[in-house]
Structures are given as C-alpha cells and as structure tokens.
Amino acid sequence: MKLKGVLLYSGGLDSTLAGLICEKLGIEIYPYHLKTPFCKCPKTSGNKITFLKNIKLEVAGIDYIKEVVFSPKYGYGRGMNPCIDCRIYLFKKAKKYLAEIKGDLLITGEVLSQRPKSQHFHQLMIIEKEAEVKGIVLRPLSAKLLPPTIFEEKGLIDREKLYAIKGRERKEQIRLLQEFGIFEIPPTSCGCLLVDENFSKRLKDFKDNLKGDFDLIDIEILKxxxxxxxxxxxxxxxxxxxxxxxxxxxxxxxxxxxxxxxxxxxxxxxxxxxxxxxxxxxxxxxxxxxxxxxxxxxxxxxxxxxxxxxxxxxxxxxxxxxxxxxx
Ligand code: SF4
Structure with missing residues (x-):
C-alpha cells in the first residue's frame, strides 16, 4: 500500500528535506503551501525536486488575521507572532486538503526544540490536539524523539529510517540535503513579518486603534x-x-x-x-x-x-x- 502524504511545505530547508525523506520512503507527496499576508516566503519551486510539480498553493485571507493574529488562544511570541495558533490554522487547512486527495498523513519539517514558540514537545502536542490530527503527523527529521504515528505502529513506515534531529543547528539537515544531491540550500526561515519587531509595533498600534472593519489593503499599507x-x-x-x-x-x-x-x-x-x-x-x-x-x-x-x-x-x-x- 502506497501512503499519500500532504507535506506542509514552506519553501525552506526543513520542509524540503522532510519531503525528500518521505518520498524516498515510498510515500506519495502532495506539497501544500499556505501563504499568509505576512509571509515573505521563499520561492516555492526547485528544478531538482520532482514532488514540487504538483504543489497546491493557498492564500490565508482576512479570517486568518481576525481569528488567528488578532485573537490568539495561545498568545504571542516576541512580536505579534501567534505561532501555536498559526500552526493549528495551517494544520486544519492541510487536513482539509488531505481529505480532498483522500490521503493518509500529514508531513512537516518541524524539528523538536528548533523554534521557541511552536516546536517544543508540549507545543507540538497542543497543535496536534487542537487541529485534531493526533497520530497522523509525521515529522521525519525528529520522528525518533516523538511518539510514533499510527503508520509507524502498523509497520507501514520504517521508524529506523527516520531521524532524531533536535535544536537550532542546521548542519545535519544541510548534510542530508546534499546526500539528495541538492547543494543550493533553501532558506532556513519562513520570513514571517510577524516576528519582526518594528512591523509588530505597527500592527499592534493598528489593532489597538481599530475603529471599524478593515481589509487586506490596510495590512498592505502597514508594509x-x-x-x-x-x-x-x-x-x-x-x-x-x-x-x-x-x-x-x-x-x-x-x-x-x-x-x-x-x-x-x-x-x-x-x-x-x-x-x-x-x-x-x-x-x-x-x-x-x-x-x-x-x-x-x-x-x-x-x-x-x-x-x-x-x-x-x-x-x-x-x-x-x-x-x-x-x-
Ligand atoms: S513565524 Fe509566522 S508563519 Fe511561522 S508559525 Fe509563527 S506566526 Fe506562523
């Protein structure tokens, strides 16, 4: 049985590598890229990466700002970045796409303890619980440090072929990417404006002084x-x-x-x-x-x-x- 996986693809190093690892394991990859109004996302294509040919691109609109950025259940990071809520939103969207393609699992490039606001163990578990995706999220880069997915438990994915990467260093990911023959290293961050101190100040001022409704043009003006x-x-x-x-x-x-x-x-x-x-x-x-x-x-x-x-x-x-x- 060939598993079908939706890859949460940001265009960065980790999600690219996660896709390549899973493709090598025989999983059929469906990359999914969600662009938010605050993304300065890297280019989402690469000649050598075959699975990117069928990438699904979606844009998060005003609902993302109102429901996630302006009313986060789990609060902000150092700027106006509601990373846990943002990941929950992303996982929910990806889950919908997973249903559309009649797929089996979600794949992410998340690395345990790499990002302070959303990638510690308990945060990963909160995100899974809130997005109702428990047991079907494969994080190949850190899988050996995390509870097994149902696919590993059933022996459909060989846990021994997954990795135990942890922390902020990127050396191991770069080495692995080069093993796949990719020497042009994708960026290591998604370039989200919400983590930018100056932009966050502007956005907070905008939120605090809102008198009525707003739209995406108001957000463009902030940039x-x-x-x-x-x-x-x-x-x-x-x-x-x-x-x-x-x-x-x-x-x-x-x-x-x-x-x-x-x-x-x-x-x-x-x-x-x-x-x-x-x-x-x-x-x-x-x-x-x-x-x-x-x-x-x-x-x-x-x-x-x-x-x-x-x-x-x-x-x-x-x-x-x-x-x-x-x-
Ligand atoms: S950095 Fe930005 S895009 Fe990434 S999870 Fe946080 S809020 Fe979302």
Whole structure:
C-alpha cells in the first residue's frame, strides 16, 4: 500500500528535506503551501525536486488575521507572532486538503526544540490536539524523539529510517540535503513579518486603534513607508517614488485622505483618519528634501480632488520633532 502524504511545505530547508525523506520512503507527496499576508516566503519551486510539480498553493485571507493574529488562544511570541495558533490554522487547512486527495498523513519539517514558540514537545502536542490530527503527523527529521504515528505502529513506515534531529543547528539537515544531491540550500526561515519587531509595533498600534472593519489593503499599507501616530491620528509617508505611488493607489481604493506635494520634493502622505491637520504639512516639510515653508499640495479623498492649496508654515520642522510619534 502506497501512503499519500500532504507535506506542509514552506519553501525552506526543513520542509524540503522532510519531503525528500518521505518520498524516498515510498510515500506519495502532495506539497501544500499556505501563504499568509505576512509571509515573505521563499520561492516555492526547485528544478531538482520532482514532488514540487504538483504543489497546491493557498492564500490565508482576512479570517486568518481576525481569528488567528488578532485573537490568539495561545498568545504571542516576541512580536505579534501567534505561532501555536498559526500552526493549528495551517494544520486544519492541510487536513482539509488531505481529505480532498483522500490521503493518509500529514508531513512537516518541524524539528523538536528548533523554534521557541511552536516546536517544543508540549507545543507540538497542543497543535496536534487542537487541529485534531493526533497520530497522523509525521515529522521525519525528529520522528525518533516523538511518539510514533499510527503508520509507524502498523509497520507501514520504517521508524529506523527516520531521524532524531533536535535544536537550532542546521548542519545535519544541510548534510542530508546534499546526500539528495541538492547543494543550493533553501532558506532556513519562513520570513514571517510577524516576528519582526518594528512591523509588530505597527500592527499592534493598528489593532489597538481599530475603529471599524478593515481589509487586506490596510495590512498592505502597514508594509509601506514611515508610520506616525500624532494625537491619535495615523499618518503614513512614502520613503521613495515607488512607495509614494503605491500609497496613492491604495489610498484611492480605500477612499483615504491623500496629500500630494506639487512643487517641492517631499513624500506623499496618506491618512485613514480623513481630517486635514496642520501637523500633516509640518511632517511633509520635515521629510522634504528642500525644506520649504511655502509650498503647493493637492489634497484628495480617494480619487476625488478636494482642493489644491498653497501651504505656509511658520517654522521649518525637523525629522527629530516627529521621532516620538513614529510607529
Ligand atoms: S513565524 Fe509566522 S508563519 Fe511561522 S508559525 Fe509563527 S506566526 Fe506562523
């Protein structure tokens, strides 16, 4: 009997290796890649890896943010990373795919004690229990240190051909990958923005100041430019031409306030709060290259131009004046 396994594939070193090991054991591999709005995921293809030809890609949407990132049952790591809840969500999704393909087991590249927030023994067990996948998750890299799956118990998978890797070192995984003839080493982390300290600060501020509903465009805006919260109001300014253009595009879609400098070299400003405040112009002046006290801007709400205004400011504000408002 050939077992069919859904591989939770991140594009990284461990999940790639887990797939190769299981393929060698004769398991038919169905890679499954879930991209979250916070993923800076590595490329999910590789010429030498045949099982990636039938990869299933899915995107986690707004429900992931509302239910997992903003209300985690098991709390956060050092940033806004709800790793245990995130893994439970991922396992549940993969389990659905497993049912679709009428498969037998889930395979992951998890390594015991590699990640502090989700890969200690008790955390792995919580994830299995909550996702209702107990006994069907094979972690080939650490399997010998974990309870056997039902497939090992039945003798359908030879436990002796699995590994007992533990901890953060990657030397053994790299050595094994090279045994499979792969010398281009995939990245070792999934590149999740939720573990980034600065991004987490922004996301927390966004969550704490939510007044109504939000969508994925609001999350995209969090990834762009410099962010400030001034007297409760949120201002975003671009750091370069590309970001300025992107802010205009997203602000137009969301019907947010946009201030677009005309005759001076300054960033575009976006504000979801929609009220025009003097501090906005001071901020633009502080971050402008030519430090004008008198300048022209177009003020838009979404696509609609509200007015074109000549702004006169009393002093020349400095970037440092806004340091305390930065998020
Ligand atoms: S690092 Fe990010 S993607 Fe990975 S488990 Fe944690 S929250 Fe999920």
């Amino acid at each position: 762009i430019g410099r962010h400030f919260r001034v007297d409760g109001k949120k201002y975003v300014i671009g750091r370069n031409k590309e970001e300025n253009e992107r802010l205009i595009k997203l602000g137009e879609i969301k019907n947010y306030l946009l201030i677009i400098p005309q005759n001076f070299n300054a960033p575009v400003l976006l504000s979801p709060d929609k009220e025009i405040e003097e501090k906005m112009f001071n901020l633009l002046s502080a971050y402008s290259k030519d430090k004008k006290k008198n300048f022209l801007v177009i003020i838009k709400k979404g696509k609609e131009i509200i007015k074109e205004e000549n702004i006169i400011i009393a002093s020349t504000p400095q970037k440092e004046d806004f340091q305390v408002y930065k998020i």
